[in-house]
Amino acid sequence: MEQTAKQIGIWVFSGTGNTEKCAKALQDALTEQGVSANLHTIADGSETAPERDLVICYPVYGFNMPRILKAFCRHQLGGGNVWFLKTSGEPLHLNDNSSAQMIRILKKKGYAIKGEFHYIMPYNMVFRHTDELASLMWRTAQERIPDAANRIAEGTETPIAAPLSAKLVSALCRIEHWFYPKNGRLFRIDEKKCVHCLSCVKRCPTKNITYSDGRFRFGKACIGCARCSFNCPTGAIRIGLIDFMRVNGPYDFSRDPASARIGRYCRKAYERYFEEED
Numbered sequence: 128m129e130q131t132a133k134q135i136g137i138w139v140f141s142g143t144g145n146t147e148k149c150a151k152a153l154q155d156a157l158t159e160q161g162v163s164a165n166l167h168t169i170a171d172g173s174e175t176a177p178e179r180d181l182v183i184c185y186p187v188y189g190f191n192m193p194r195i196l197k198a199f200c201r202h203q204l205g206g207g208n209v210w211f212l213k214t215s216g217e218p219l220h221l222n223d224n225s226s227a228q229m230i231r232i233l234k235k236k237g238y239a240i241k242g243e244f245h246y247i248m249p250y251n252m253v254f255r256h257t258d259e260l261a262s263l264m265w266r267t268a269q270e271r272i273p274d275a276a277n278r279i280a281e282g283t284e285t286p287i288a289a290p291l292s293a294k295l296v297s298a299l300c301r302i303e304h305w306f307y308p309k310n311g312r313l314f315r316i317d318e319k320k321c322v323h324c325l326s327c328v329k330r331c332p333t334k335n336i337t338y339s340d341g342r343f344r345f346g347k348a349c350i351g352c353a354r355c356s357f358n359c360p361t362g363a364i365r366i367g368l369i370d371f372m373r374v375n376g377p378y379d380f381s382r383d384p385a386s387a388r389i390g391r392y393c394r395k396a397y398e399r400y401f402e403e404e405d
Contacts (some may be wrong), residue, residue, distance in 0.1 A: 134162075134163045134164075134165065134178050134179075134180070135157060135162055135163065135164045135165070135178060135180050135181070135182060135279065136164075136165050136167060136176045136177065136178030136180065136181045136182070137150050137153060137154055137157075137164055137165065137166045137167065137181075137182045137184060138167050138168075138169055138174070138176060138181055138182070138183050138184065138199070139166065139167065139168055139169060139184040139185075140168075140169040140184070140185050140186075140193055140195055140196060140199070140332070141168075141184070141185075141186065142186045142188075142193070142251055142352035142353055142354055142357075143251040143352070143353055143354055143357040143358065144377075145186065145214050145248035145249065145251070146184050146185060146186045146212070146213075146214045146248070147184075148248075148265065148268075149184065149212060149214055149246050149248070149268050149272060150166060150182075150184040150212060151166065152268065152269055152272045153182065153184075153212060153272050153275060153276055153279075154166045156272050156273045156275070156276030156277075157276045157279060157280060159273075159276070160276050160277060160280040161280070162276075162279070162280050164182075165178065169195065169196070169199050170332060171195070171198075171332065171333065171334075172195040172196070172197075172198030172199040172202070173198065173199075173202055174199060174202060175202045175203060175204065176203055176204070178207070179204075179206060179207030179208070180207045180208045180209070181203070181207060181208070181209050181210070181238075182209075182210045182211070182212055182279065183196065183199070183200075183209060183210075183211050183212070183229065184211075184212040184213070185211075185212075185213055185214075186213065186214050186215065186248075186251075186352075187213055187214065187215035187222050187225045188303060188350075188351055188352075189300040189301075189303040189351075190221050190222055190224065190225055190293070190296050190297040190300045191225050191228070191297050191300055191301055191303065191304070192213070192225050192226060192228065192229060193350050193351070193352065194304045194307070194350050195332065195333070195350055196228075196229055197228055197229070197232065200229045200232040200233055200236075201232055203233065203236060203238075204236070205233075205236030205237040205238060206236075206237045206238070207238055207239070208238065208239045208241045208282070209233055209238045209239070209240055209241060210241050210242050210243065210244070210275075210279055211226045211229070211242075211243040211244070211287075212243075212244045212246070212275065213225060213226065213243065213244070213245050213246075214245075214246050214247070214248040214268075215245065215247060215248070216247065216248065216249060216250035216251075216253065216256070217247065217392075217393050217396065217397075218245075218247050218393070218396045218397060218399065218400035219393065219396055220289075220290055220292070220293055221292060221293050221296045221297075222245065222293070223287075223288070223289035223290065223293040224289035224293040224294045224296075224297040225297060226243060226287065227289070227294070227297065230287070239284075240287065241279075241282070241283070241284050241285070242278065242283070242284060242285035242286075242287065243285070243287045244271075244272075244275040246264075246267070246268040246271065246272070247264050247267070247268070247397075247400055248261075248264050248265065248268065249261040249264055249378050250374060251353045251357045251374050252351075252353050252357075252369070252372050252373065252374055253372050253374070254372070254374065254392075255374045256378070257382075257387065257388070258378055258379040258380070258382040259382045259383060259384060259386045259387040259388070260387040260388070260389065261378040261379070261380055261382070262379075262380050262381065262382045262383065262384040262387065263384035263387040263401065265380045265384075266384045267400075267401060303351060306351075307349045307350055307351035308347045308348060308349055308350075309347070310349065310351075310366070310367040310368050310369065311335055311345055311346065311347065311348070311349020311351075311367065312345055312346070312347060312349075312367075313345075313367030313368060314336075314345040314349070314355075314364060314365065314366055314367055315364075315365045315367075316343045316363055316364060316365075317363045317364075317365065318363075320361040320362060320363035321361065321363040322360065322361055322363075324360060325338055326355075326358055326359065326360065327343075327354075327355035327356075327358075327359060327364060328343075330354045330355060330358060331354065331355055332350070332352060332354065333348035333349065333350055334346075334348065335347075335348040335349045336355060353366070353373075353374070356373050356374075356375060357374060357375060357376070357377075358377075359375060362375040362376070389401075
């Protein structure tokens with residue numbers, strides 16, 4: 128098998144860990160293909176990749192990529208190949224245009240856009256999937272990621288296409304890039320629940336949460352990743368105007384995926400996704 132790249136940089140922004148799980152699985156699969164794959168974390172978007180060929184991994188937020196990814200793309204040197212790996216909570220074609228802004232930036236820098244891989248992982252906002260369904264999502268991703276690794280190793284190009292509906296919805300939903308910094312100012316701590324572990328301060332990728340003089344303060348740099356609220360051990364963080372969509376606590380991916388039941392929400396889309404050939 129002829130490889131088109133001797134070294135791949137896998138660059139990951141992960142809100143609450145789902146995308147990171149998929150990125151690590153991709154790294155393992157590429158290693159088995161004989162490709163040197165370096166895994167990096169996108170911390171604040173200012174990083175510059177030393178590798179020419181990249182896999183940019185991210186969770187879909189409101190049918191778009193997180194705002195921090197625009198900054199990351201603008202810091203890259205250009206001239207290589209790029210693939211995208213993305214995760215979302217629902218298998219809808221409305222997610223198909225989520226990489227569009229990054230594609231425009233990277234094409235101007237001379238990158239060749241080689242393809243995109245989309246995996247369904249459980250929500251960290253909106254509502255909570257069952258642990259059994261989360262396990263089925265993760266098992267399905269694990270089964271399909273080796274094929275993505277093979278395509279990357281061989282340099283296979285897969286055109287990225289999005290229906291008009293996806294383009295319209297993603298354009299409308301980019302208001303979230305304006306909304307989240309403002310909503311982040313409205314976050315509050317329930318002092319009756321807070322144990323002052325400062326996990327939220329330590330985990331925030333944009334340093335939007337600070338703690339001093341016995342008080343938590345929330346700035347204007349929130350990107351809506353939900354790391355703080357999802358990982359809070361006591362569910363003490365209220366996330367402003369969208370608190371009604373808050374999901375708290377990790378999923379148990381060790382549950383039996385054969386016991387998973389698909390609910391009424393997007394039922395046909397989930398069934399099609401799970402029935403797809405690997």
